[in-house]
Amino acid sequence: MTAPVQLRSLLFVLNPISGDIDKADLEGTIRSYCHERGRQAAFFHTTGDNDLERLREHLQHVAYDAVFAAGGDGTVSLVAEALVEGELPLGIIPLGSGNGLSKDLGIPQQVEEALRLTWDFEVLTMDTIRVGGKFSAHLADLGFNALVVERFDQGDVRGPGAYIRIATQEFINFEPEHYHIKTDLEEWEGPAFMLTIANANTFGSNVVINPEGELDDGQFEICLIDPFPNAAAPGILYNLYTSGFDNSAYTRRLCCSRATITVPGKDNVLVQIDGEPMRLPTPVEVEILPQSLRVLTPKAQNQEPAPPTK
Numbered sequence: 506m507t508a509p510v511q512l513r514s515l516l517f518v519l520n521p522i523s524g525d526i527d528k529a530d531l532e533g534t535i536r537s538y539c540h541e542r543g544r545q546a547a548f549f550h551t552t553g554d555n556d557l558e559r560l561r562e563h564l565q566h567v568a569y570d571a572v573f574a575a576g577g578d579g580t581v582s583l584v585a586e587a588l589v590e591g592e593l594p595l596g597i598i599p600l601g602s603g604n605g606l607s608k609d610l611g612i613p614q615q616v617e618e619a620l621r622l623t624w625d626f627e628v629l630t631m632d633t634i635r636v637g638g639k640f641s642a643h644l645a646d647l648g649f650n651a652l653v654v655e656r657f658d659q660g661d662v663r664g665p666g667a668y669i670r671i672a673t674q675e676f677i678n679f680e681p682e683h684y685h686i687k688t689d690l691e692e693w694e695g696p697a698f699m700l701t702i703a704n705a706n707t708f709g710s711n712v713v714i715n716p717e718g719e720l721d722d723g724q725f726e727i728c729l730i731d732p733f734p735n736a737a738a739p740g741i742l743y744n745l746y747t748s749g750f751d752n753s754a755y756t757r758r759l760c761c762s763r764a765t766i767t768v769p770g771k772d773n774v775l776v777q778i779d780g781e782p783m784r785l786p787t788p789v790e791v792e793i794l795p796q797s798l799r800v801l802t803p804k805a806q807n808q809e810p811a812p813p814t815k
């Protein structure tokens with residue numbers, strides 16, 4: 506399966522609130538960029554309500570060559586879920602507070618540079634994950650980060666400052682849960698500060714939770730951080746920001762293609778999936794959908810193709 510050599514008809518899914526970024530000029534910028542290069546741009550605006558159903562419905566009625574998510578990881582996940590197991594490729598214009606998946610894919614973080622994907626691209630067919638039956642393109646987790654994401658989601662203030670304030674407050678009284686994990690390859694049981702189900706590598710915050718994970722290897726990683734003494738926190742944080750996840754006595758990774766996660770004594774558990782907090786019944790079944798999503802990425806080599814004309 507190959508992408509059309511030329512992407513002529515493009516849909517841009519715009520999230521008006523993502524990243525607290527003013528998008529008043531965005532449509533005009535995208536429209537004229539595409540027009541100058543002989544592409545047609547159409548727009549779909551998210552509302553925060555029934556977006557997946559509305560987008561699926563729209564895609565059944567109008568034919569496009571690619572669909573771009575213009576927003577943060579939540580918007581990327583929404584569009585990815587609408588496209589999963591189909592032919593249409595996903596493009597990303599990073600416009601959220603974190604933009605983790607776009608960073609993992611090497612997509613430029615500036616709008617005009619990311620728009621280059623409309624005419625100069627490669628196609629990566631990446632894996633996606635189902636966590637308790639829910640779609641995940643990027644990262645899901647249980648434990649500390651899921652709690653902070655839930656509190657953040659309930660609050661009125663967005664941005665990295667609010668996240669750090671909530672994380673600091675929650676850290677003081679945080680009680681790690683006990684987990685039982687059975688994968689297709691091994692079994693592990695114990696308490697964990699946090700447990701990340703990782704298809705990708707990097708959180709929007711630039712924390713590298715899964716440094717060696719590959720997006721298209723048919724496997725995912727369960728990255729565990731054990732409970733740790735306060736004195737170990739700076740070292741763990743340093744490792745997380747320097748791709749050194751495995752360099753700590755408090756971390757471990759299980760690599761697998763299927764897992765069952767149980768929280769003894771609990772019939773449901775808080776999980777964040779691609780930035781959205783939710784409660785899922787336990788046990789939580791996790792499985793990989795190998796090579797299930799086609800994504801546009803920048804060309805690996807720095808070859809300069811001639812810009813397209815109309």
Ligand SMILES: Nc1ncnc2c1ncn2[C@@H]1O[C@H](COP(=O)(O)OP(=O)(O)OP(=O)(O)O)[C@@H](O)[C@H]1O
Pocket residue numbers: 520521522523524525551552553554576577578579580581600601602603604663664780781
């Ligand atoms: N028009 C809208 N009004 C309010 N909320 C919206 C709207 N469109 C989408 N959303 C919400 O935006 C969220 C996804 O935002 P996204 O992750 O793309 O950006 P973000 O700024 O990085 O978000 P976050 O700060 O939560 O990570 C979803 O929760 C979705 O329901």
